[in-house]
Each structure stands twice: as structure tokens, then as C-alpha cells.
Amino acid sequence: MKTQHEEDATALPSVLRFDAVGLNYKTRSGTTTALEGLNIDIAEAEFVSVLGPSGCGKSTLMKIASGLLPTTSGSAKLSGQVITGPNPEVGVVFQQPTLLPWKTVLENVLMPIRSLGLPQKQYRSRAMQLLDLVNLSDFANNYPYELSGGMQQRVGIARGLVHDPKVLLMDEPFAALDAMTRETMMGELQRIWMETRKSVLFITHSIPEAVFLSDRVVTLSQRPGRVIDDLRIDLPRPRQLQDMTSAEFGAHSARLRQLFVDMAKSADPQEATA
Amino acid sequence: MKATLQNIGLFLISGTLLILFWQFWVVWFEVPSYFLPSPEATGEALLYGLSGPYYPHIWATLSATLYGYVLGCGLAIVTGVIVAETPLVEKILTPYIVALQAIPKVALAPLIIVWFGYGLSSKVIMVAMICFFPVFVNVVVGIKATDANLISLFRAFSASRWMMLWHLKLPGAASMIFAGLQVSIVFALIGTIVTEFVASKLGLGVLISSSMTNLNVANMFAIIVLLAVLGIALNEIMRVVHRRVVFWESNRN
Ligand SMILES: Nc1ncnc2c1ncn2[C@@H]1O[C@H](COP(=O)(O)OP(=O)(O)O)[C@@H](O)[C@H]1O
Ligand SMILES: [Mg+2]
Numbered sequence: 001m002k003t004q005h006e007e008d009a010t011a012l013p014s015v016l017r018f019d020a021v022g023l024n025y026k027t028r029s030g031t032t033t034a035l036e037g038l039n040i041d042i043a044e045a046e047f048v049s050v051l052g053p054s055g056c057g058k059s060t061l062m063k064i065a066s067g068l069l070p071t072t073s074g075s076a077k078l079s080g081q082v083i084t085g086p087n088p089e090v091g092v093v094f095q096q097p098t099l100l101p102w103k104t105v106l107e108n109v110l111m112p113i114r115s116l117g118l119p120q121k122q123y124r125s126r127a128m129q130l131l132d133l134v135n136l137s138d139f140a141n142n143y144p145y146e147l148s149g150g151m152q153q154r155v156g157i158a159r160g161l162v163h164d165p166k167v168l169l170m171d172e173p174f175a176a177l178d179a180m181t182r183e184t185m186m187g188e189l190q191r192i193w194m195e196t197r198k199s200v201l202f203i204t205h206s207i208p209e210a211v212f213l214s215d216r217v218v219t220l221s222q223r224p225g226r227v228i229d230d231l232r233i234d235l236p237r238p239r240q241l242q243d244m245t246s247a248e249f250g251a252h253s254a255r256l257r258q259l260f261v262d263m264a265k266s267a268d269p270q271e272a273t274a
Numbered sequence: 275m276k277a278t279l280q281n282i283g284l285f286l287i288s289g290t291l292l293i294l295f296w297q298f299w300v301v302w303f304e305v306p307s308y309f310l311p312s313p314e315a316t317g318e319a320l321l322y323g324l325s326g327p328y329y330p331h332i333w334a335t336l337s338a339t340l341y342g343y344v345l346g347c348g349l350a351i352v353t354g355v356i357v358a359e360t361p362l363v364e365k366i367l368t369p370y371i372v373a374l375q376a377i378p379k380v381a382l383a384p385l386i387i388v389w390f391g392y393g394l395s396s397k398v399i400m401v402a403m404i405c406f407f408p409v410f411v412n413v414v415v416g417i418k419a420t421d422a423n424l425i426s427l428f429r430a431f432s433a434s435r436w437m438m439l440w441h442l443k444l445p446g447a448a449s450m451i452f453a454g455l456q457v458s459i460v461f462a463l464i465g466t467i468v469t470e471f472v473a474s475k476l477g478l479g480v481l482i483s484s485s486m487t488n489l490n491v492a493n494m495f496a497i498i499v500l501l502a503v504l505g506i507a508l509n510e511i512m513r514v515v516h517r518r519v520v521f522w523e524s525n526r527n
Binding site for chain 2: 063066067068085086087088090092094096098100101102111112114115116143144145163
């Protein structure tokens with residue numbers, strides 16, 4: 001089965017690719033199949049959202065891409081190379097800001113540089129530029145506890161970009177924020193992405209967030225996660241928050257919502273036969 | 275700030291009243307001084323002691339306490355890190371640690387004196403043993419409680435084991451480690467005094483035992499007051515160091 005994307009992805013080279021990826025967790029009560037036969041291909045400078053019900057294996061996907069978890073079957077590839085461990089070409093942003101409370105904002109942004117054994121001095125100015133990009137240059141020497149949740153998450157984004165990775169992996173980065181902050185952050189992320197043009201794998205369970213931000217929205221089935229839909233969003237950029245009320249936006253959202261409705265039905269056999 | 279001043283004020287007032295009451299009681303009921311000395315007699319003994327005779331003893335007690343504390347806590351941190359980081363070592367050491375922890379360490383004081391003599395080393399060893407466990411336990415628990423998300427993050431950025439320990443696990447456990455260090459500083463003084471009671475050449479514990487033999491109860495009281503002051507001072511120093519080092523905890527809203 002070919003996804004819609006594989007047919008028209010000839011334009012740009014693939015950066016991150018999942019090839020028939022399967023993943024089993026061994027637990028005390030047996031094996032949990034989190035992912036099965038999953039195919040996703042993310043091109044250079046492409047923003048792809050992965051949408052799926054909770055527990056379908058989205059975070060698992062992200063752990064595979066960041067090299068923290070080996071696949072059980074199939075393979076994940078970064079620029080054509082099979083991923084076997086953490087890779088400096090990958091940047092990550094988690095749901096929680098996960099900042100070190102004992103380090104300043106700037107030191108937190110530089111953490112991957114130290115971790116990867118790169119020269120910190122050389123990356124200082126880049127870190128400052130990134131803090132500027134996320135509108136936090138005035139807070140470089142503050143500590144995380146002096147920042148709001150949205151600001152902390154923006155530090156997390158700057159940190160994910162500091163070593164200039166090819167791909168940025170984001171696991172529900174706005175899920176812990178309140179609705180207002182989340183909308184602001186969506187606008188911010190689009191701006192940051194348009195300025196940096198990274199490939200982004202953005203994991204979310206919010207349909208409007210996915211439609212607003214993405215070039216493509218990949219929807220996963222319930223566990224074990226497989227791709228059940230791959231939707232291209234061709235809305236012009238920069239998209240505005242008020243565009244979310246447009247007919248096109250609505251049509252995309254409606255289609256994705258329908259997928260979730262169908263999933264819920266098939267999960268409940270009584271309703272499916274009715 | 276205002277609250278602290280108020281607390282200090284209240285303490286001064288209640289303390290003064292208590293001492294007046296004590297003085298009054300002793301004089302009124304003519305309590306013999308070999309049973310309960312008056313505050314006046316205690317103060318005199320203290321002043322005399324502080325004019326010279328106490329100093330070698332204060333120094334002996336304090337140095338043994340601090341050496342033992344540093345040794346015990348240092349060993350506890352190193353061992354704690356190794357145990358928390360290497361499951362095999364943990365499996366091998368756990369039964370011994372549980373057994374050692376169950377023994378009341380002060381019961382070993384006579385044995386330690388038989389082995390290491392009447393001097394500084396016996397006290398240092400005793401204190402180190404007493405200080406070890408509160409710190410050790412907190413190091414292990416603190417390191418194991420490191421946030422799983424932060425560990426994932428460090429791993430995703432290819433952090434070395436050393437980087438993970440030094441920049442993540444130890445600072446993350448710092449608050450718990452300091453809680454252990456604060457418990458231990460009080461234990462340390464107890465360890466020194468107990469060893470000095472059993473047998474020692476110098477020290478405030480020695481002075482208390484010899485005052486008992488001479489029925490010099492005023493001197494005993496004076497030394498107890500001195501020990502209280504020392505204990506509070508040591509505890510306070512650790513509290514301030516804790517707050518300074520783990521600054522991000524007290525600033526968390
Ligand atoms: N370490 C683990 N051990 C066992 N099962 C796990 C583990 N991590 C996740 N799972 C299971 O795998 C499935 C997918 O988890 P996850 O990728 O976190 O889902 P999502 O992020 O989409 O909510 C869930 O059913 C979860 O219970
Ligand atoms: Mg998840």
C-alpha cells in the first residue's frame with residue numbers, strides 16, 4: 001500500500017523515514033505491540049504532524065527517531081542511514097519543558113552542545129540568536145523558575161535547535177500549556193520554522209494545531225499504531241490564527257475529525273454493528 | 275524578616291523568664307548545688323571554662339566531629355553514587371548495608387576504642403559511621419529519583435555517563451543529599467560525645483564524665499549549654515549552605 005505522500009515526494013530528498021517500523025514493548029504481562037508496519041517519510045524542510053489517539057504509539061515513534069529505542073522490525077532512517085542511536089542531526093522538544101532548574105536559560109540552551117562535546121564558546125552567539133528568535137534574549141541569564149510555562153517551552157525549542165540539527169522532533173510540546181498560550185505558541189512555532197526551515201516531526205493530539213502548523217498531517221490508528229491517513233495541507237503561509245475559521249481549514253479539520261470518529265466506532269464493536 | 279525578628283524577640287523574653295524562674299526556684303527551695311546548680315553558678319562555671327581550660331577540649335571535640343563528618347559524608351556520597359549507578363554493586367552491598375544500618379552504631383564505641391585507642395582516630399571513625407547512613411540513603415534515593423524525561427533528553431543529546439551524573443543526577447539529588455547532610459551534622463556531635471564518654475584523652479564528653487566523678491554539676495550544665503550552642507551553630511551553618519547551594523529549590527513558586 002502506497003501512501004499519498006510517497007507518490008509525490010520526488011521534489012525534496014527524504015530526511016527522516018520510517019520503513020515498515022514495528023515496535024514491541026516487553027512487559028511483565030507479555031508483549032505490547034505499540035507500532036506495526038508504520039511508514040512515514042519526511043522531506044527536507046517539511047513540517048509533518050503525527051496525529052493519533054492517546055496511547056497509539058506517538059511518543060514511541062519519537063523515541064525511535066531520536067535513537068533512544070531500537071525498532072523491533074523495519075527501520076528508521078535519517079538521511080538514508082539507519083538510526084542505531086542518538087544522533088546530533090536530531091533535536092528534541094518534549095511535552096514538559098524539562099529544563100535544568102540549576103542552570104540559567106542560556107546554559108540550558110547550550111546543554112546539547114556540552115552534551116555532544118562541541119565547543120561551547122563557538123555556539124554561544126548561536127544560542128543567543130535562537131533566544132532572540134524565541135523572543136527571550138532578555139532572559140538569557142534568568143533561571144527557569146523565573147519564567148512562565150510558555151517561556152520555558154520556548155527555551156526548550158531554542159535548545160532543540162541549538163546544535164543546528166536537520167530534524168526537530170517535538171512530542172506534544174504545547175499540551176501542557178493553557179489554551180491562550182498554546183495559540184500564541186502555534187504562531188511562534190510557525191514563524192520559527194519559516195525562519196529556520198528544519199524538517200519537523202510534530203506529535204500532537206490536537207487537530208487544529210496539526211492543521212495550522214503542518215504541510216502534512218499523518219494520522220495513526222489506535223494501538224498498534226499504523227498510518228491510516230496522510231493529508232496534505234496546502235494553505236498559504238504564514239497562516240494566521242483567524243484562518244482557522246476559513247472553509248478550507250474547516251474542511252481539513254472535519255476530515256481528520258471523521259477519522260477519529262470512525263476509530264472510536266471500530267473500537268466499540270457494538271456501535272460498529274449498529 | 276519581620277517574622278524572624280518577632281521570633282527572636284519572643285525567644286529572648288521566654289528564655290529570660292525561664293532563667294529567672296530557675297534561679298528563683300533554686301534559691302527559694304535551697305536546692306543543693308550538687309543536684310541542680312543555679313543559672314548563676316552555671317554561668318560562672320561557663321565563664322571560668324571559657325577563660326582557658328575548655329579550649330583544648332572544645333578543639334578536640336570539634337575537630338573530631340568535623341573530620342568524622344567530612345569523612346563519613348564523603349564516603350557516603352561516593353558509595354551512594356556507585357551503588358545507585360551500578361546494579362551489580364547494589365546487589366552485592368545491600369545485605370551488608372542493611373545489617374550495618376540495623377546496628378546502633380554507638381554500641382560499637384568500646385570496640386572501636388579497643389582497636390584505635392583513646393585519641394582522635396576512634397572518634398573520627400565513630401562519627402564517620404554514624405554520619406554515613408543518612409547521607410548514603412539520600413544519595414541513592416535522590417539519584418534514582420532523577421526525572422525520566424530529563425534522562426531521555428540527556429540521552430537524546432548523546433550525553434556521556436559522567437555528564438549525566440555531574441550535570442543532571444547529582445544536582446537533581448542535591449536537595450535530598452543536603453537533607454541527609456543536615457541530619458548527619460547533629461548525629462556527628464552525638465558520635466563524638468559518646469566516644470568521649472567511653473574513653474578518651476580530651477574532649478567535652480571527657481569533661482562531662484570527669485565533672486560527674488567530682489560531682490561538679492555546675493560544670494556539667496555549663497558544658498551542656500556549650501554543646502547546645504555548638505549543635506545549633508553547626509546545624510545553622512548547614513542550613514545556610516543548603517539554601518545557598520540548592521538555590522533553585524527555595525525560589526520555586
Ligand atoms: N516503556 C514501556 N513499556 C511498556 N509499554 C509501554 C512503554 N512505553 C509505552 N508503552 C505502551 O505503548 C503504547 C504507546 O505508548 P506511547 O508511545 O507513549 O503512546 P502516545 O504517546 O501515543 O500516547 C501504550 O499502550 C503504552 O502503554
Ligand atoms: Mg505521548
